[in-house]
Amino acid sequence: MESIKSHSYEVHLEELAEAALRQHIAKSNYSKVFVLVDENTKKKCLPIFKEKLGERADVILEIQSGENHKNIATCSKVWELLSHHNGDRKSLLLNLGGGVLTDLGGFVASTFKRGIDFINIPTTLLSMVDASIGGKTGVDLGSLKNQIGVINQPQMVLVFPEFLKTLETRQLKSGYSEMLKHGLIMDADYWKGLKEKNEFTDALCIKKSIAIKNDVVIQDPTELGLRKILNFGHTLGHAIESYCLENPERETLLHGEAIAIGMILESYLSHELKGLSKLSVQEVKETFLKHFGRVSFDTADIKAILKLLKYDKKNSHGDVNFVLLQEIGTALTDIKVPHDLFNKAFAYYAE
Amino acid sequence: MESIKSHSYEVHLEELAEAALRQHIAKSNYSKVFVLVDENTKKKCLPIFKEKLGERADVILEIQSGENHKNIATCSKVWELLSHHNGDRKSLLLNLGGGVLTDLGGFVASTFKRGIDFINIPTTLLSMVDASIGGKTGVDLGSLKNQIGVINQPQMVLVFPEFLKTLETRQLKSGYSEMLKHGLIMDADYWKGLKEKNEFTDALCIKKSIAIKNDVVIQDPTELGLRKILNFGHTLGHAIESYCLENPERETLLHGEAIAIGMILESYLSHELKGLSKLSVQEVKETFLKHFGRVSFDTADIKAILKLLKYDKKNSHGDVNFVLLQEIGTALTDIKVPHDLFNKAFAYYAE
Numbered sequence: 001m002e003s004i005k006s007h008s009y010e011v012h013l014e015e016l017a018e019a020a021l022r023q024h025i026a027k028s029n030y031s032k033v034f035v036l037v038d039e040n041t042k043k044k045c046l047p048i049f050k051e052k053l054g055e056r057a058d059v060i061l062e063i064q065s066g067e068n069h070k071n072i073a074t075c076s077k078v079w080e081l082l083s084h085h086n087g088d089r090k091s092l093l094l095n096l097g098g099g100v101l102t103d104l105g106g107f108v109a110s111t112f113k114r115g116i117d118f119i120n121i122p123t124t125l126l127s128m129v130d131a132s133i134g135g136k137t138g139v140d141l142g143s144l145k146n147q148i149g150v151i152n153q154p155q156m157v158l159v160f161p162e163f164l165k166t167l168e169t170r171q172l173k174s175g176y177s178e179m180l181k182h183g184l185i186m187d188a189d190y191w192k193g194l195k196e197k198n199e200f201t202d203a204l205c206i207k208k209s210i211a212i213k214n215d216v217v218i219q220d221p222t223e224l225g226l227r228k229i230l231n232f233g234h235t236l237g238h239a240i241e242s243y244c245l246e247n248p249e250r251e252t253l254l255h256g257e258a259i260a261i262g263m264i265l266e267s268y269l270s271h272e273l274k275g276l277s278k279l280s281v282q283e284v285k286e287t288f289l290k291h292f293g294r295v296s297f298d299t300a301d302i303k304a305i306l307k308l309l310k311y312d313k314k315n316s317h318g319d320v321n322f323v324l325l326q327e328i329g330t331a332l333t334d335i336k337v338p339h340d341l342f343n344k345a346f347a348y349y350a351e
Numbered sequence: 352m353e354s355i356k357s358h359s360y361e362v363h364l365e366e367l368a369e370a371a372l373r374q375h376i377a378k379s380n381y382s383k384v385f386v387l388v389d390e391n392t393k394k395k396c397l398p399i400f401k402e403k404l405g406e407r408a409d410v411i412l413e414i415q416s417g418e419n420h421k422n423i424a425t426c427s428k429v430w431e432l433l434s435h436h437n438g439d440r441k442s443l444l445l446n447l448g449g450g451v452l453t454d455l456g457g458f459v460a461s462t463f464k465r466g467i468d469f470i471n472i473p474t475t476l477l478s479m480v481d482a483s484i485g486g487k488t489g490v491d492l493g494s495l496k497n498q499i500g501v502i503n504q505p506q507m508v509l510v511f512p513e514f515l516k517t518l519e520t521r522q523l524k525s526g527y528s529e530m531l532k533h534g535l536i537m538d539a540d541y542w543k544g545l546k547e548k549n550e551f552t553d554a555l556c557i558k559k560s561i562a563i564k565n566d567v568v569i570q571d572p573t574e575l576g577l578r579k580i581l582n583f584g585h586t587l588g589h590a591i592e593s594y595c596l597e598n599p600e601r602e603t604l605l606h607g608e609a610i611a612i613g614m615i616l617e618s619y620l621s622h623e624l625k626g627l628s629k630l631s632v633q634e635v636k637e638t639f640l641k642h643f644g645r646v647s648f649d650t651a652d653i654k655a656i657l658k659l660l661k662y663d664k665k666n667s668h669g670d671v672n673f674v675l676l677q678e679i680g681t682a683l684t685d686i687k688v689p690h691d692l693f694n695k696a697f698a699y700y701a702e
Contacts, residue, residue, distance in 0.1 A: 080492065111462070151466065
């Protein structure tokens with residue numbers, strides 16, 4: 001499938017990805033090629049990937065999977081391993097994994113000896129259509145997501161849809177949630193077609209989602225304006241995700257599951273503040289509830305979630321900024337929301 | 352004194368620095384202004400600085416001074432404090448301190464919420480003429496110096512020579528060592544005049560050294576070529592500094608003291624490999640020994656120091672790259688040195 005050009009790197013899919021990787025390594029004179037994996041991708045993806053790569057995987061570095069390991073302690077471990085294995089400025093880091101791994105691996109590479117090259121090879125649907133595209137790297141600080149990081153582009157992103165065969169449906173749906181978001185913020189037709197799907201690994205849809213994210217990021221790499229629209233559903237979604245992660249009594253939500261709730265809540269806010277039609281809000285709610293079910297939040301939960309809002313990276317001067325929809329396919333940024341609407345939004349979600 | 356223009360920021364000296372800072376803060380609409388200090392600059396420099404700044408120091412953040420605190424643990428503490436005090440993307444961090452503090456503060460700012468603005472206000476001679484200029488930020492990984500970091504420019508650098516009054520002579524000499532390096536690598540006349548000085552706080556000399564470093568950095572911000580010349584004396588100097596820091600039986604050397612030794616050693620290598628005259632090597636050795644005295648290294652010390660060389664950031668593909676002098680005022684980069692010359696260089700230093 002044809003490649004997608006970005007600012008300084010390219011996204012290659014399927015058979016072209018393999019050729020691009022081999023070519024890049026052949027021409028780049030790297031001193032060492034490191035591959036970062038977790039216990040899952042080591043078992044399920046690394047054998048397949050090594051065949052694609054040919055002979056050139058000098059050192060495999062392993063971290064533990066999961067958002068609770070996406071922190072500075074894990075970075076320190078990888079920095080030390082790179083150093084121990086004589087990584088130098090001409091080393092290359094290949095990040096083979098989901099969003100946690102590509103976010104963390106990108107940050108480690110961007111900061112090791114003030115920056116070495118890295119390539120993202122996303123193995124989950126979520127990271128194919130979202131995390132691995134756009135140059136955001138980073139780790140969490142306690143329960144606060146992605147508080148520490150830099151914006152830095154990989155050399156390339158390689159998408160092999162065959163890795164999706166290794167995933168459970170719950171994981172696939174988490175990526176599907178971000179793909180639906182791409183439709184909601186930029187392309188009503190894409191939303192319309194995608195929301196009726198019952199399998200989520202269609203290569204054409206993956207490509208469409210990557211193209212939408214890439215278009216936005218190219219126009220605004222450092223999130224001064226347009227790029228903010230990608231945060232639709234994420235302001236409340238991140239707070240919900242953090243809350244469930246740090247609360248031992250709650251089941252941990254996958255990223256896509258949390259932002260699915262966020263998108264329902266923020267569509268309600270869009271209706272109240274920006275004229276998104278009642279019908280559209282219903283459509284958003286029904287679509288996400290159909291695929292993700294409903295999660296219960298009591299008054300104490302909601303209070304704690306709203307408290308986490310103030311740490312959102314998108315804020316400045318103490319205000320909480322939202323991305324809202326004017327209509328399906330059109331997003332507005334930097335909207336302030338009166339506090340009393342939050343409880344109403346949660347009530348709408350629950351009803 | 353007239354300001355020095357850099358790529359994306361300016362270096363302001365003396366009275367202009369105060370005006371530039373006030374103006375920048377007035378026009379920038381920062382949500383919060385943080386000042387990072389250590390226990391020394393808090394006591395000796397912060398009161399003076401607050402007067403210059405006027406009213407706008409919202410939160411003072413304190414770290415412990417010293418190279419042994421220049422690590423990720425200290426970064427985590429500062430990231431957490433920034434987060435605790437509701438730092439957001441529109442916050443500003445003012446780094447008030449020596450090289451350890453501006454390197455660490457620059458890294459913390461560059462990575463907090465994927466990057467907030469920072470301004471360096473160096474309080475030591477070393478950081479005025481070296482560390483605060485050029486956008487290198489970072490911290491140590493164990494005993495390996497500056498292994499973790501990014502290249503990112505501050506909004507501006509403000510130089511107030513009056514802070515030098517708070518320093519001991521040993522500290523001043525550490526900066527003087529870097530100033531002498533600027534002469535050795537770029538300007539023979541500057542070297543000639545500077546090496547005869549007995550006081551080290553001359554504002555014109557400080558300005559000359561900043562201008563030399565800045566010229567080099569502007570031409571090559573990411574150290575692909577010319578910028579490497581700034582590493583003269585640093586390849587062996589860093590290894591010596593690391594060795595003394597991690598070895599409890601050795602007295603810790605200041606950075607300038609370590610690279611003074613490094614410059615003598617590397618001048619000897621320059622004579623052996625690149626034709627630097629015997630007379631010039633003698634001149635370099637006498638100058639540094641006059642100001643810094645001689646440090647003893649036995650065979651075991653030298654062996655351990657050479658082992659540390661392989662972790663130098665400037666290496667690639669397992670070779671150790673050196674900057675050597677062709678003559679005083681002219682440096683050459685990427686020179687490989689045969690291993691047997693290292694012992695000869697140490698012998699020359701000791702004789």
